[in-house]
Amino acid sequence: MMGWPDGVGRRVLPETDSTMAEATRIAPELTGPEWILALNQTAARGRRGRHWAMPEGSFAASLVMRPGGGPAQAALRSFVASLALREAFLAIGVPAGAIRLKWPNDVLLNGGKVAGILLESLGSAQGVSHLVIGIGVNLAAAPDRSMVEAHALPPVSLRDQTGLQITPEAFLCPLAAAFDRIERQFATYGFAPIRTEWLSHAARLGDTVTARTAREETTGVFETVDEAGSIVLETSRGRRVIPAAEIYF
Incomplete structure (x- = not known):
């Protein structure tokens, strides 16, 4: 220990x-x-x-x-x-x-x-x-x-x-x-x-997830986390960088 x-x-x-x-x-x-x-x-x-x-x-x-x-x-x-x-x-x-x-x-x-x-x-x-x-x-x-x-x-x-x-x-x-x-x-x-x-230990990396904020909901493939710590989703409308949200699988 x-x-x-x-x-x-x-x-x-x-x-x-x-x-x-x-x-x-x-x-x-x-x-x-x-x-x-x-x-x-x-x-x-x-x-x-x-x-x-x-x-x-x-x-x-x-x-x-x-x-x-x-x-x-x-x-x-x-x-x-x-x-x-x-x-x-x-x-x-x-x-x-x-x-x-x-x-x-x-x-x-x-x-x-x-x-x-x-x-x-x-x-x-x-x-x-x-x-x-x-x-x-x-x-x-x-x-x-x-x-x-x-x-x-x-x-x-x-x-x-x-x-x-x-x-x-x-x-x-x-x-x-x-x-x-x-x-x-x-x-x-x-x-x-x-x-x-x-x-290397991230849950659902490469899978489809939903990011929900107080204003909107975005669904896309969890591509990465960027250099600022934001989640990056590949969506039907292109790449989205989201700095803060609740994530649902």
């Missing part, structure tokens, strides 16, 4: 409203990156303010860090986090072929959603002062299917799919170590090697 990364803080809370909110509260006092793990959340949230269901034994943590660069650069940490989650799953014994990465910020296990990532930037128009990366993982149980939106992938848990049992505290260590290593790679070599690695 990987050791805890040097220079990275860690705090474990029995309960909080949400690790994202706690990370925002403590950000001004921090001198380096810090992970906040909560064993229970009373007001967890997912993308676009959706309620985040947290069955008992689930993993809920946020990393608060100073990313450097602007908002576009900060947003690429979703790919760093996806790869770190994959590496953490491998470290605890999940077969590599069972894990796929779904653009922009989900991790799939045997085709179902086992983990999700949420990014929030803190700062002003002049730049990003802090980045908060929230990560939720269904370790012991998955939310009921009725709690997810229509047409979304079914939620699954690590225990149900693999028989593996691990506590949130134990899962945090390989995740933090993997994130630290990949973040250092990102800082040294940029997004290109991260993008290449992510694409």
